[in-house]
Every structure is written in C-alpha cells, then in structure tokens.
Amino acid sequence: MVRADMKTQPFKGRVVLVTGASGGIGRAAAKAYAAAGADVVLAARRLSQLEDAAREVASLGVRALPVRCDVTVGDDVARLVAETDAAFAGLDVLVNNAGQGLYGPLEDLGEAQLRQVFELNVFGLWRMTRAALPLLRKRRGSQVVNVSSVLGHRGLPMLGGYCASKAAVNAMTESLRAELAAEGIRVLLVSPGFTESDFRENRLHADGWRQDAIPLKAMSAEEVAAAMVRASRRGHRDTVLTLPGRVMVLANRWAPGLFDRVARRMTADSKKKGS
Template identity: 40%
Template sequence: MAKTIFITGASKGFGKLWAEALLQRGDNVAATSRDINGLKDLADRYGDRFLPIRLDITDRNDAIRAINQTKERFGKLDVVINNAGYGVFGAIEEVKEQDVKDVFEANVYGTLWVTQAALPVLREQGHGHIIQLSSVLGIWSLPTLGIYNATKFAVEGLSEALASEVSSLGIHVTLVEPNGYMTEFGGKSAVLSETIEAYDAARTELFQTEGMLPGDYGKPEATVPAILKLIDSQNPPLRLFLGNLGYRKTQRVYADKLQTWKEWDEVAVAAHG
C-alpha cells in the first residue's frame, strides 16, 4: 500500500533525492521548501501524488498549516522526515550572534515545530514514523563546527525523549546520522564566519580529519535503499548511521569517554554525598 511521506527541505540534496525515489515507487509525497521552484520538475512528472508546499519551518503556525494541508490532500500521514537544515562553519569565538540564532531556529526549532505539528495527526491515526535528520556530528564534535554540533546534539536529545513519550502510541522515531556526503552542506547553503587567525590551525585540522578528506564523502544516491528500508521497517531503530564512518569512529570516541568517566568515577561517587 502506498505511504504518504512529508519531507522538509526537499528542493535539493537528500530531501529531493529521497522524495523522487519515493514517488518513483508509488508513494504520495508532500515536499516542502522556502522556494518551491526547485520542486517544479517533480510536480510536472508526478501530478496528484506530489504536493509541493512553500514552508518556513521556523514558523510554528506555518508548520501546522503544511501538515494539515498534507492530511487534507492525501487523507493520512505515515512518515515525517525532518530533513531541512544547514551548517555554520566557525570557531566558537568567531561565530556571530545572529548566525547562531538563525541556525538554531532552523535546525532545532524548525525540527521541533514540524514534529509538534505532526504529532496530533499521528496520535489520532495510532501510527506513524518521525525521521529526524541528525548527523554523526550529533554524536561527536569537530573543530570549527561547534555550533552545528550543538544543534544536532539538541535534536538528538529531544528526539530520544520523544521516542520514549510516543512509543506506546504506535509512533516510531528514528535519528538518521549521516557522515559527510557530496551534497551542498559545505557549499552555497553553509554560513561561514569571519575568521580569527588564532584558529587557523583548528581549521587546517578539520580538513585533515578522518571523514573530512576528499575521498571520505559518501555518494548521496547510495542512501536511497537505506531510507526506503527504514521507512518500510515494522520496527525501525532509534538511530541509524548513514555511511562507513559513523559506527567505526563512534566506537573509538565513546571508548575514550568511558575510559575518562571510569578514571574519574571515584571522584564522581564521592561527590554524591
């Protein structure tokens, strides 16, 4: 049976790639973007099964309108993919106040508003799947990407709590955590802070780090089978890495964290009183 999928940030990158794959196999797709001109080709090809929606995800009321429009058009809502977001590059001292506020509005609040808008529909149905596009950088940090890290750590925290809250309501939650891919993440959509010379070494380190080397970036089209399998799963996971780096590096990062906690455990226990 055809599913109805709502995808934010679908005019390019992962969002458009996944939207087209879902349409090709016969699903209904509501795809959102601030500029729906990038969705015209899908609208022309897929007709009534495709609903392009102009949406500012930072506007909670606009998110509610878009979700309701999808339900009215297709009669149901099976999957919500919170894909919209972007990156900010800059050391913690370098980033501008407005740039920080703007990326939190999009990556965190935008994800929250769409999630809140969808939950009443999914609760009434008694089923649904919310897929949050996180990142390996929601699991561990890299230099000069700290603000982006902070937004994805926030999405991880709210989504993990959400999964516990809705598991008895027939609603699944999955955090998709890609490593680097050949998308526009570091290109036109990214915000670059003005640099301070003291952090030039950290910037150099970033692009010499595992996962950031030119050969380490995955092919976006290779993610399609994984996303289709995730959407079709009767028991989807809370977390899913995309790419060959996430699990490998996370094992090492968390081994180091556990070792540090163990070394300081005596101090921690004594602090309990």
C-alpha cells in the same frame, strides 16, 4: 501479486512528508519513498526547485504535493499541515530533514548565526513535529524520521555550533521516542556522514573562515535516501552512515580520550590553514 507489490513498494498507500525537499538528501528521500510507493508532500523554501522535485516524484506514478514552507515560521508550518490533511486526511511518515550547516571556531561565530542554525535545525524540527502529530495519530504505525548527522554524536573543532544543534536533535529524538511509544508512533534517527549535496555550499561561516575540501569519500544523497527508506521500512531506531562515521561514533564511545587527542590535532591543523 499482492505480495510482490508489497515487497517492491512497501509504502504503497502511505503518505510521507519531507522537509527540505528541494535539493540534496531531502529531494532524494522524496524520490526514494515515491519509488517505494508512497504519496509525497514536499516542503521547502525554494519554490522553483521544489516544483521541479515534485514533478520528478510524480513521474514515478504517485501523488506529489509541493508546498512552499519555511519551518522556522509557525504560520507556514500550520499551512503545510492543513494542506497535507486536506489532500490526504492523515500522515504516515514525517521526515524532518531541513537543516543548515555552520563552520568556524566557537569564539568567532556570530550569535545571530548560531541562533539561525538552531532555529532551523532544532526549533524547526520541534515545530514541525508538534504540528504534524495530530495527522500522525490518524494512521496506525506512523513514524517520525529525524535526520541528524554523525557530528551530532561527537563535537569536532570548527563545527561546534552545528554539532551542538545536531546533538540537540539526537536528545529530542530519544525523548520523543519514549513519549510517543505508547501511541505506537516510532521515532527514528538517521545520521549521515559526509554527503555529496549542496549542503556545504549553503552553510554559514564565521567571519574569515572557510573549509578546505574534505579528504573523504562522500556518500551520494541517493545512497543516504536509500538507507533512510530501508531504516524506515524496518523500523530501525538509529542508523549511522558511512564507515568513517561509524568508526568515529564507536571510537568516541569506547576511547574518548584517544579521540580527544585526534580532535586536538584537527584543531591545530585547522588553525594553521586559517592563519
């Protein structure tokens, strides 16, 4: 019976904190970890949606703690960590999922827009991880799961600001992985491809630029969450999702010149549509 429980609920008795948990991948991840047995701390800025997500998590028979938190605000992060410690006396998995997109050519991006995206995608991740480390150190076999993007592995036209922020996430993940290895804290990277969520609706745009529908089959947020939990359970260091995403990463690695030509064609098409 114990073996069966461990097989169906491998995170039973563990505590998972998910940022950006009010919608999209974060909300799906909170439910997926809960289905695997974990108690979940849900953090996000949108309180009503966050409380709805927490009720969904609690309905799976685990503890759910919603905490309104803006990871770009140091006091919010400190309060989130304190409430997590008070409720659970430690943390097993930190999922750094909170993020925002940015679309438009680099020359047309506003500096404030670029700083806003980096503040959330990069500094927010750094701030959250640094604050959570004392709690992670209380638990054996703890993890940090950083949600990046296939666009963190290759810069694409019209997405340079967002790509740069996720490339920074990738580099920070590699550094953190080495720095924490001796303590037994594993640092994992999950890179989704095109995903059905409210992410595109909430991203920033350079003045005068909007993106047409992408002619690719999207993964659902639930599929991304399932892959994340699977990677977390197995301790996979890098997970790149969707077939087009994996093809892009491999093509850029082994034939960067060819992919440069593809990117130039994408630039021409984008500017033609934007004119």
